[in-house]
Every structure is written in C-alpha cells, then in structure tokens.
Amino acid sequence: MSNAMSHKTRSSPPRRRTYAPIFAALADETRLAIVAKLSEGEHRSIAQLTEGTRLTRQAVTKHLRVLERAKIVRSVRAGRENLFEFDPAPIQQVREYADVVSEQWDQALARLKAFVEE
Secondary structure (H helix, E strand, C coil), rough: CCCHHHHHHHHCCCCHHHHHHHHHHHHCCHHHHHHHHHCCCCEECCCHHHCCCCCHHHHHHHHHHHHHHHCEEEEEEEEEEEEEEEEEEEHHHHHHHHHHHHHHHHHHHHHHHHHHHH
C-alpha cells in the first residue's frame, strides 16, 4: 500500500470536533429522556419537563443548558416563561457522520478480508 493511500484511509472523518458535544450531551440518560419528551413536538417548560420525575427544576435546567450548548434544544420566550423545543438538525448531522464512519469501517473490513483471503 502506498504512503498516499495509507494516509488517505487513516484520515479522520470531516468535522469530528463538531459532533463531540452532541455525543457528550446525549450520553446522559436524563438528557436522553428530556430529548425524548421534546421530540414529541410540543414546546415544554421546565415545570412540564420535571413532571413525573424525581428531578428538581434546577437539575432539569442544568441538563437543558448542556443540550442548548450542543444545539439539540433551544429556548423560546413565551410571555414570562421560557419554553424549550427540540432541534433535530444536530441529530441528523450526527447520523450522517455515523454513516461516514460506518462506510469507512466497511471499507477497512473489506480490505482486511481481501488481504486475509490472498
């Protein structure tokens, strides 16, 4: 295998740093539950997001801030209240990134198979 090809196959997928905060935000069970509630399509207040859970409003607020920094949720002002909504765009970007990584693994495994079978 030439040096150019070796370098090409080892290059990292595009914009890896872009996706790390999204993966980190989704790595928490509580934040996944919040995303699941918000992905139903309704804007929800912190009070609504704490209903039926053992979480305090402060805890939910902390988790929402992490999700906001990752751009998975955003707050919308409604009168005196902040409501939160899900933004599916970062999740779609992560999915596309995972597809790129999956394709790279498929190619690497095919090369390994071809090498072993020779």
